[in-house]
Amino acid sequence: MGFADFLGNEATVRHLREALAADRLPHSLILAGPRGAGKYTLAIMLAQAANCLSPAETDGLPDFCGVCSNCERIGQAADLNARVDEALAARDELREVDKKETRILVQTHPDVLVIPPDPPQLLIKLGQVRTLIREIYRIPAQARRAFYIFTSSAFMKEAANSLLKVLEEPPEHASILLLTENPGELLPTIRSRASTFRLGAIPLEEIEALLAQRRTDWKPAERALIARLAEGAVGRALSFDLAGYLASRADALVILRNATREPDYSTLFRMTETYRAGAEGQEKTAGLLRAFHALLEDLLLLREGAPHLVRNIDLQKELAALADGVTLAWIEAAARGAQAVESGMRRNLLRSLALDSFATQLVR
Amino acid sequence: MLVGVEQEKTVQGASMEISVSRQDLLRELTATQSVVERKTTIPILSNFLFEAGDDGITITATDLDQSIRTTCAAKVKKPGSCTIPARKLYDYIKLLPEGDISIKLLDNHWVQIRSGRSNTKMVGMARANFPQVPEFPEASITRIPVASLKSLISKTIFAISNEESRYTLNGALLILKAESIAMVATDGHRLAHIEKSGEDFPGIGPEKKTLIPRKALSELQSLLSNTDAEALDFADDDHTLYFRIGARVLTSRKLTGQFPNYEAVLPRDNNKFVVVRSEDLSGSIQRVAQFADERSGAIRIRIEQNELKISSSSTETGESEDTIDSPYTFDPIVVGFNSAYLLDFLKAIGNTGEVRLEFKDSQSAGQMRPEDGSEDYKYRYIIMPMRI
Numbered sequence: 001m002g003f004a005d006f007l008g009n010e011a012t013v014r015h016l017r018e019a020l021a022a023d024r025l026p027h028s029l030i031l032a033g034p035r036g037a038g039k040y041t042l043a044i045m046l047a048q049a050a051n052c053l054s055p056a057e058t059d060g061l062p063d064f065c066g067v068c069s070n071c072e073r074i075g076q077a078a079d080l081n082a083r084v085d086e087a088l089a090a091r092d093e094l095r096e097v098d099k100k101e102t103r104i105l106v107q108t109h110p111d112v113l114v115i116p117p118d119p120p121q122l123l124i125k126l127g128q129v130r131t132l133i134r135e136i137y138r139i140p141a142q143a144r145r146a147f148y149i150f151t152s153s154a155f156m157k158e159a160a161n162s163l164l165k166v167l168e169e170p171p172e173h174a175s176i177l178l179l180t181e182n183p184g185e186l187l188p189t190i191r192s193r194a195s196t197f198r199l200g201a202i203p204l205e206e207i208e209a210l211l212a213q214r215r216t217d218w219k220p221a222e223r224a225l226i227a228r229l230a231e232g233a234v235g236r237a238l239s240f241d242l243a244g245y246l247a248s249r250a251d252a253l254v255i256l257r258n259a260t261r262e263p264d265y266s267t268l269f270r271m272t273e274t275y276r277a278g279a280e281g282q283e284k285t286a287g288l289l290r291a292f293h294a295l296l297e298d299l300l301l302l303r304e305g306a307p308h309l310v311r312n313i314d315l316q317k318e319l320a321a322l323a324d325g326v327t328l329a330w331i332e333a334a335a336r337g338a339q340a341v342e343s344g345m346r347r348n349l350l351r352s353l354a355l356d357s358f359a360t361q362l363v364r
Numbered sequence: 365m366l367v368g369v370e371q372e373k374t375v376q377g378a379s380m381e382i383s384v385s386r387q388d389l390l391r392e393l394t395a396t397q398s399v400v401e402r403k404t405t406i407p408i409l410s411n412f413l414f415e416a417g418d419d420g421i422t423i424t425a426t427d428l429d430q431s432i433r434t435t436c437a438a439k440v441k442k443p444g445s446c447t448i449p450a451r452k453l454y455d456y457i458k459l460l461p462e463g464d465i466s467i468k469l470l471d472n473h474w475v476q477i478r479s480g481r482s483n484t485k486m487v488g489m490a491r492a493n494f495p496q497v498p499e500f501p502e503a504s505i506t507r508i509p510v511a512s513l514k515s516l517i518s519k520t521i522f523a524i525s526n527e528e529s530r531y532t533l534n535g536a537l538l539i540l541k542a543e544s545i546a547m548v549a550t551d552g553h554r555l556a557h558i559e560k561s562g563e564d565f566p567g568i569g570p571e572k573k574t575l576i577p578r579k580a581l582s583e584l585q586s587l588l589s590n591t592d593a594e595a596l597d598f599a600d601d602d603h604t605l606y607f608r609i610g611a612r613v614l615t616s617r618k619l620t621g622q623f624p625n626y627e628a629v630l631p632r633d634n635n636k637f638v639v640v641r642s643e644d645l646s647g648s649i650q651r652v653a654q655f656a657d658e659r660s661g662a663i664r665i666r667i668e669q670n671e672l673k674i675s676s677s678s679t680e681t682g683e684s685e686d687t688i689d690s691p692y693t694f695d696p697i698v699v700g701f702n703s704a705y706l707l708d709f710l711k712a713i714g715n716t717g718e719v720r721l722e723f724k725d726s727q728s729a730g731q732m733r734p735e736d737g738s739e740d741y742k743y744r745y746i747i748m749p750m751r752i
Binding site: 069086087088089090091094095098101102103104105106107110130133134135137138139140141142165171172173 | 402403404405406407410428429495496498528529531532534577602603604617618619620621
């Protein structure tokens with residue numbers, strides 16, 4: 001156990017550990033990076049390193065043992081999805097009146113509070129920030145430094161605003177970590193109160209090597225495809241849901257083919273009909289749009305003569321053929337259209353209609 | 365999920381079997397169940413921890429901020445430990461008739477509860493998941509009389525701030541001196557201060573100040589009113605406060621931050637005063653407050669020529685005035701207050717006896733004191749005036 005298990009982004013990790021060593025870890029920090037870059041993993045590791053009961057040093061910088069009671073309990077939060085599922089199950093068992101007011105929190109160690117976006121809206125809500133405000137001024141019971149980790153930057157407006165005062169006047173003994181894929185999503189007033197650390201993409205070769213070592217259950221061709229699709233994010237590569245992606249991509253291809261070749265509306269509408277309301281539909285739509293963006297990116301790369309960078313390598317031939325039929329302006333318009341659908345989703349547009357309108361507009 | 369550091373005592377298939385009288389068990393569960401958080405998504409926190417030793421059981425509940433641990437006499441057939449869903453157990457035990465209850469740990473954290481011809485099984489969680497609860501320290505314990513602390517809490521707790529952002533005001537300050545004990549609470553608009561002299565705290569230096577969170581105070585209040593003990597043990601370390609009342613131990617994590625320098629705001633030259641019966645004052649304020657501005661609850665107090673006039677007016681409801689006769693020989697004075705703050709104090713002194721209102725001028729804080737307060741207790745309540 002230790003920071004050695006954290007792959008890539010050595011510079012950022014070193015900076016944070018140096019801050020720990022000097023006892024100057026910022027009271028509020030933003031950890032930015034794409035999905036699966038290891039933001040949460042790093043946040044948990046920092047909490048462990050700051051509170052390890054038998055602290056070790058590696059490379060002259062603080063590390064953690066992973067087995068002492070603090071490390072172990074904090075480490076139990078590492079599998080966030082499982083903990084959130086447990087919390088959801090616990091909420092389901094509450095009385096009806098209490099359910100509405102109960103927010104999802106993960107606290108495997110009394111002094112490390114993980115605040116995930118609250119389902120079903122998947123936003124950080126006021127009740128969660130209130131809990132933080134109530135808890136953070138208590139002296140840590142078993143830790144040297146208390147950690148409060150927001151795993152998403154999708155805040156309800158009032159929740160974000162109520163966080164400002166604590167960010168401005170944080171207690172001596174606590175750090176607030178804000179994890180985000182896009183720092184621009186946070187309020188400027190939050191950004192200005194926190195220091196930002198970034199996790200970047202790690203090179204394709206490193207990811208391929210890692211997959212070859214850890215995911216021997218995948219076929220080499222799958223590994224090559226996944227390594228490219230992970231966009232340099234370790235966590236995403238290791239836990240890639242290829243089947244889910246391929247399904248989304250098949251749907252995205254329907255839109256693409258429909259737009260660039262002979263339109264086949266019955267196939268298109270049969271597909272868009274499966275995108276329904278609710279949390280499941282939301283995820284499915286997000287997957288479709290991501291796959292669509294990935295395909296557009298490949299088309300762009302093929303058109304502009306950089307075929308070695310294509311991510312969907314298994315579709316290279318078909319994509320090359322498609323690329324010949326589109327212009328740069330069309331690709332740009334398509335990307336904008338997909339973004340419009342995305343922002344429409346946030347405004348609760350009817351998903352299947354939004355997709356229909358988007359797909360028909362693309363037809364040249 | 366949480367893992368206590370303490371190792372499970374029984375390694376091979378945990379076991380526990382006890383028999384306890386329903387009356388004893390219910391009494392202890394009632395005392396501990398209030399810290400069990402209703403709205404928690406951390407499953408283990410909605411459980412009681414039962415630990416059976418050789419001569420009885422201990423029951424623990426915690427919400428990570430505070431914990432209560434209590435002991436209960438029981439016949440222990442097999443020592444061991446287990447966790448039991450708190451709410452369900454408490455509701456179930458309440459419904460059982462008087463008699464002995466047997467609790468037995470089965471496989472996979474199932475717990476069997478039998479009493480007379482009732483037989484119930486419910487599923488708990490692994491004992492190892494139960495959070496570690498701090499142990500009462502051995503050193504530097506202060507014994508505080510139960511009656512004193514109870515009275516101190518009830519006379520200050522209402523003045524604690526509800527505003528989350530003013531975190532240093534979310535508790536009351538306990539001040540122990542060698543021969544006195546005092547408590548202060550404020551929300552920035554009013555301040556309640558009570559001091560009891562004639563105590564004896566050996567081992568307390570010149571002064572020991574401790575900020576006690578509101579949640580802990582209300583737990584303490586209910587523990588203190590349900591005990592026969594004369595005195596409680598109080599101790600603290602870097603991060604936790606401990607109160608031991610009889611066989612029950614309450615712990616609470618400390619709050620950070622400095623309680624404001626309240627001594628600076630205690631008025632010194634409020635030399636105009638009037639004495640009225642609490643009951644009269646309370647009645648008048650309640651009547652007049654009906655016609656006060658709904659948001660501020662502001663009422664005007666005018667004192668002149670042996671008369672205390674309380675009045676209010678609002679554009680929506682109308683206006684109202686009450687007059688109480690009382691000797692007053694100083695310069696006339698008019699001052700506005702929040703009626704709710706005045707009533708809080710009158711309620712705290714039980715609306716009995718006489719109360720003395722002391723003023724300086726209409727821009728300065730007013731002070732209220734019970735007129736016939738006993739020698740030992742010095743109780744004062746300071747309210748900031750309102751402009752009306």
